[in-house]
Ligand SMILES: Nc1nc2c(ncn2[C@@H]2O[C@H](COP(=O)(O)OP(=O)(O)OP(=O)(O)O)[C@@H](O)[C@H]2O)c(=O)[nH]1
């Protein structure tokens with residue numbers, strides 16, 4: 001079997017830091033539990049763009065509009081190219097929801113019956129293509145292609161693909177029209193009424209039980225999305241038959257396609273304001289001039305708070321604005337927690353601590369912690385390393401530290417017993433706010449126990465001196481106060497606890513004990 005390409009090996013490395021630079025492909029295969037092969041047949045009317053779409057995925061073919069119009073790629077993919085071209089086989093590898101997949105694409109002729117029967121055999125998913133500028137090809141999806149697919153592949157999932165999505169935007173473009181005229185005086189000019197809308201595409205997909213995506217080989221829009229989600233559908237179907245295969249458990253349902261082109265028409269200033277709001281919740285620099293642009297961006301992003309804020313530009317209702325901003329912050333924090341901490345998406349650095357690994361994101365660490373900013377931004381090995389050894393810290397403490405950086409809150413895993421390593425780490429990384437939040441949390445826990453009449457002698461003596469060493473002064477003072485109040489009882493029943501303290505502490509407590517010595 002052919003080895004996975006380098007980009008995949010890099011992904012393994014990120015997921016498994018034990019994989020060292022010199023490891024061979026065979027080693028990778030040992031680490032890597034299962035590999036799935038997915039056969040995807042591509043059908044549809046002639047000239048809708050099947051072969052171009054396949055080439056965009058398999059050969060990484062980027063073409064300009066004149067090149068595209070001037071050349072023709074013959075439909076050669078009807079035979080299994082993956083056995084002939086090593087490069088093509090290499091590019092067939094992809095990782096979808098953690099599953100290693102070799103995607104085998106089968107091209108077909110839009111007007112050649114025999115060939116397709118052969119191609120449909122043992123397929124895992126079918127791409128049914130039409131051109132969004134050809135109502136005829138769209139109509140045939142239902143009247144001709146769907147029944148043919150079901151005849152040969154009764155249960156195979158179908159992805160309906162609206163090809164040549166770029167024509168939605170360029171069909172009236174002078175340069176495009178000129179190129180078409182140059183190519184042939186008989187080329188039919190596209191009318192707006194020819195264009196199949198997304199809604200029509202989705203509706204047909206619903207009718208035939210398929211998922212709908214659009215793609216353009218010219219802009220590369222949707223090319224990755226189409227194949228990624230086709231693989232998802234194939235793997236989900238496979239999971240239903242092989243429910244015991246562990247590696248398929250995390251495959252998710254196909255993901256909705258994002259409609260980005262609206263952004264193309266926005267001014268850079270309004271996109272800047274929009275991004276600024278996403279990152280900071282701040283809308284103060286917005287002016288009336290960019291209000292309309294921003295409304296477009298807002299409708300696209302569907303953020304309730306931003307919509308209200310944009311409509312309120314110019315009005316002076318500060319309380320309402322602050323309440324909306326706070327609401328946005330809350331959601332932002334909860335999303336950061338979900339996406340970055342729980343799902344660990346887009347991780348780009350791994351910390352190797354004493355008893356495990358912690359996954360993180362450089363940009364967030366740098367934004368929230370000056371020491372991290374210096375470490376990643378400076379001329380150090382860490383600025384480029386994917387794996388950073390971080391000795392002297394437990395995974396539990398480091399995870400609580402990360403939780404604070406991403407959410408500005410204290411993780412519920414913080415307890416009185418494990419607070420010291422967190423305080424020590426916060427002090428090491430110069431994070432006084434983290435120290436204060438830990439102190440507050442621990443004092444609340446200690447106070448609750450004290451209110452229940454539970455003795456805290458053991459805990460406060462364990463906490464006092466380490467807190468003094470690591471600049472947790474509030475907690476240290478709380479412990480001193482507790483000992484001072486309980487001094488008589490402690491000196492009678494556990495005098496050893498006091499004797500173990502530093503002489504300065506012993507002297508201070510003895511001097512301040514309450515009630516004072518008679
Ligand atoms: N504007 C635009 N044109 C495209 C796109 N993809 C394909 N085309 C044009 O459509 C022509 C036909 O594309 P093919 O990929 O060869 O069509 P096909 O579906 O494989 O056709 P058959 O092999 O005859 O079934 C190409 O020569 C391009 O000029 C696209 O994404 N955008």
Ligand SMILES: [Mg+2]
Pocket residue numbers: 050051052073074075107108109110
């Ligand atoms: Mg073709």
